Amino acid sequence: MGRYEFSSLAARNEIEAEKPWEQRNLPTTIYDILSGTAGKFGDRKAVSFQIESGPKDKAETLSWTTLHDKTVQAANLFRSLGVGQNDVVAYVLPNANETLITLMGGMISGIVAPINPLLEPEQIASILRQTGAKVVVTLRGFPKTDVAEKVHEALEDAPDVKHVLEIDLNRYLTPPKKWIVPLIRPKVSPKHSAKVQNFNEAIASQPKTLTFDDEKVDRVAAYFHTGGTTGMPKVAQHKYSGIIYNGWLGANLLFDETDVLICPLPLFHVFAVHVVFMAVLTAGSHVVFPTPAGYRGEGVFDNFWKLIERYGVTFVITVPTAISALMQRPVDADVSTLKVAFSGSSPLPVELFNRFEKATDVKIVEGYGLTEATCLVSCNPTDGVKKIGSVGIPFPYTDVKILQCDADGTITKECGVEEVGEICVSNPGVYVGKTYTDDTKNVGLVAGNKYLRTGDLGRLDEDGYLWITGRAKDIIIRGGHNIDPAEIEEALAGHDAVAVVGAIGQPDPVAGELPCAFVELVDGASVTEKELMDYAREHISERAAVPKYIEIMDEIPKTGVGKVFKPDLRKSAIMRVYNEALEDEGLSARVVSVVEDKKRGLVAQIEDRGADRGKAEHVLGNFTRPFDWV
Structure with a gap:
């Protein structure tokens, strides 16, 4: 499977020894790869999307030629709206074919910035301001989602955005739902000054050949925000070289143009974008995106095995929580085409691994990556020993060290075999010293002027397998x-x-x-x-x-x-423990919420409710976490 055997540390080293990374003469830009793949596999299926999860529901499949043409039209449109190489096209979208078109068109014309549509308006606005986005692509108002409302609200606090392009998901529906949506569509009344257009109508008027030169230079092509659903996320910078490296790994070690992948992961995240789609783009494979919300979509888990049968899926892209949900349902379809399940995001419990293998007769390949390194770092070898619970062997051209460092990144110790320390990474996806757009966030992030400090704790065993043991902050x-x-x-x-x-x-x-x-x-x-x-x-x-x-x-x-999402668990624990302590002392004061403060971390918010504040402060002073009266 794949062009190279990836079975052991020795096999990985052989790939590296063949030639240095710089001498592999790979394409320089995403447009180079897209045009090459469309040239080789023009009529083959590139991507399929279905808005509903049923195995017989309507799906839209684009060939590589069609995907190429629509991407070029999008890139031309963005340039016509004032987007240059250093300007940003942001999108706040669920999964759809237009999401991929925006992703690549944004990279080709300038810098693309995917934004999690689950974020709140103030967080979306913060990312738009941090990136200086000029153009935003999002949904038109649609039932059962508030994405359009949140984005237009966010734009009130993002004055750099001059153009909004809306995608209407109604085109994917069939009657009678298609007829009903216009009657119940939520009304969105923008209060910002950006010009609003229909995305598909706007790109249709653009030529299918680039109207500008695709300069063959390695540059920042994507901004990906980090973090979950609280606080203001940091924004990581990804260069063409790192993105192309991730695509090369998947296309040379994992699968080829004959494979079909199902990826119910969101296209605002590096796993779906760089690990999956860029590898699909490089190899010329076929990828399936079921429902706008992926695994969160209605009926996806119930219909998952049937979708594998429908498309002849060979590769499942998943995460541990999704595997857990799938194992609660019978395998009720022919999944004989399935070869491998690739799991990332977090370590997989041994018990869950065994349940999946027993149910499907398919082994799971665990991988590890992070947004700050563009993504991929390691994975269990597809052709060799899979050590359950490990995240496998570092990929070719990826140097992993287990280090102990000072706060400024000075290396105080390199850990030995089986010794736990901080996982530090150097590879073509690491943008040394420029990981985040905000330079203040880069302080202390690099060890020895070379290695990205991941913040993850781990160890390397005697066979070179990497084991994650936790987060340093956890x-x-x-x-x-x-x-x-x-x-x-x-x-x-x-x-x-x-x-x-x-x-x-x-x-x-x-x-x-x-x-x-x-x-x-x-x-x-x-x-x-x-x-x-x-x-x-x-x-x-x-x-x-x-x-x-x-x-x-x-x-x-x-x-x-x-x-x-552990911050929410910590908040729950703080509230419970503090309130129990207050109650044990017979005090009526209570913690009513726990908020995140940039300087102090999690802070308990206390209502006195007529209690003696002095006694309450004495009780809570026994704990290390700060509190405020509200």
Whole structure:
């Protein structure tokens, strides 16, 4: 599978030894790759999108020639609207064929900036201001989504945006729904001064050949924001060279033009864009995007195996939380075409790996990457030993070191085999010293003037496999003793009733922090918190790591790509622990919310409710987390 065998560290080293990266004479720009792929595979299927999840629902499939032509028309349109090489086209969109057209057209004409449509208006506005976007592509008002409303509200605080291009998803529907949408479409009344146009009508008038020179220079072509759903995200810069490197890896190590991928991940995230689509673009494969919301779309999990049969899917692109949901449903279709499931976003519990393999007879390949490195860092070899729980072998031309560093990036120690430290990465996707658009965010981010500090803790084993042990900021410090939350999560995930686990440190007046865990159950499963606590005591070898508290939640908060969103868990723990302490002292004061402060971190908001503030401050002063009276 793939052009090169990727079976071991030795095989990886052979690829590197063949020739240096700089001598591979790869295309310089995204337009180079697109035109080359369209030239080779013009009539072949490039991308399929269906707005509804049923295996017989209407789908729109674009050939490579059509995708090329529409992308060029979009790039020409953006240039006609004043977008130059250093200007930004932002999009706030769910998945659709137009999203891919905007993605590539934005890169070819200038810099593209995908924005998570789940963000709130003030966060969208913040990203638009940080990037200086001139053009925004988004949805026209559509039922059951507030994307259009949020974007137009955000534009009131983003004065650099001069043009808005709207996409109407109604064109993907069939009657009678297609007839009903115009009757119930939400009305959006812009209060900003940007000019609003219909995206598809605007590009239709543009020529299908570039009206400007595609300068063959390596430059920043994309801005991707980081973070989840609180705070103001940072914006990472991606150069053509890093994007092309990610595409080259997928097309040479994972799949080729005969493969069909299904990718229900959002096209505002590097996993879907750089790992999946850029590799599809490079190889000339066929990729399927089911529903605008991907895995979150109505019926996607219920119809997933049938969609694999419909399209003859060979590669599944997924994340652990999606695998967990799929394992709650029977494999009710012919999935014999399926070769590999590629999982990223977060480490996969061993138990979940085994459940999937048993149900599908397909192994999962775990990969690791991060927005700040453009994306890919490592993966379990497709042709070799898969060490369950590891994220595999660093890709060719990727140098991974496990380091201990000072705050300014000075290396104090290089860790040995099996020794845990910070994972630091150097590869063509790392833009040294220029990771973020805001230079103040780059301080201390590079180790030894070469390696990106990921903030992840990990180790390399004797075979060169990389293991993630947690986030540096996630470490639970219990009375000076460091506890890795992954140990707790791995243990509890082994329980048959458990679907998702998030472990954090909850405040404690004596130890500083104590481990606690939040659990989401498999659909239909039944277990008590006491039973889970007993299970934890039995399966967590380190006594100090046994959770002090376990809470079963209907649904654990997650990011747009399915990661457990730990800031919300920490807020919940702070509120619970502080309120219990106040109640134990007979005080009526209560924590009513926990907010994130840029300088102080999470801050409890306290209402006095007639209580003695002095006594309340004495009680809460035993904890390390700050608080304010409201």
